Amino acid sequence: MDKRRAVKKGRRDPRGEEDPAQRLRRLQGHDAGGMVRDAALERPSSLGLQKIAVLAGLPSPDLDAIAVRCAWRRYRAGQRVISRASRDRDVYLVVSGAVRVTTYAASGRQTTFRDVHEGDTVGELAAIDGRPRSADVIALEDSLLASIAPGVFRNLLRDRPAVAERVLARMCGVVRHLSERLVDLSTLDVQSRLTAVLLELARAGRNEGNVAIIDPAPRHADLANQISTYREQVTRELSALARTGILERAGRALVVRDVARLARLVAAARGSG
Secondary structure (H helix, E strand, C coil): CCHHHHHHHCCECCCCCECHHHHHHHHCCECCCCCECCCEEECCCHHHHCCCHHHCCCCHHHHHHHHHHCEEEEECCCCEEECCCCCCCCEEEEEECEEEEEEECCCCCEEEEEEEECCCEECHHHHHHCCCCCCEEEECCCEEEEEECHHHHHHHHHHCHHHHHHHHHHHHHHHHHHHHHHHHHHHCCHHHHHHHHHHHHHHHCEEECCEEEECCCCCHHHHHHHHCCCHHHHHHHHHHHHHCCCEEEECCEEEECCHHHHHHHHHHHHCCC
16 A cells, blocks of 8 residues: 555554545544534634623633634534534633534433523533533534633633633522422423513513513423423413513514513512512
8 A cells, every 4th residue: 555545544654744635524523523613713803702691890811812712613503513422511701603512311301501602601510520421412503612621721710810700690590490490390390381482582682671681482392391391392382471461472583562460460479579
């Protein structure tokens, strides 16, 4: 076998240099098994880090130093960012776009925990305790993420107490949110669980007085994954809410016509109304 054939079949040529095709695959984000990890690598930019809430207030030189320690990648909508099977322990900063924290049972049933939007972070637990990932993360839309290695992240928390406090406060918020979700799943019926999620989406959407616009409208299957039910049940409950005048579909958006009434329904179901 001549040298050219050896280079074609192997990763490195006889001089120990990386095969150009293999290098291209690596730069494009392919892992050893040939799976595409991301669409494209990005050059570091401290400008993008100014959007990240936990880094708020850091001077530009500090952001510049963090930016060059990050791996910058673009992900297509639907592309996997983090897998529970991965040995990756990085923290991911959502510079643009949005990702979904979710998990899949052996049966294929999906359970959605939360969505993480521009300016937020995901993946801190594995970076802090070194244990395996607890969930998968999927890009909801075309997104740009910057990932920080665990050691760099822990050094940042140690050296910048303000950042550490923000991370702690953020993680407390996540725990409170998931605890409330667990109580809802354990105590509320499907209709009440759905109204609770819709209220959360309405408050995060575009609000005009007592009217909220959720744009784009969530897919029925995604709502079902959030409240542990089936798409058909979600469809029936949304139709029932539409008949009462609380909800209305407007193009690709879902309009909540009476946010206050929706809030009263949720409070009554939780026993706090």
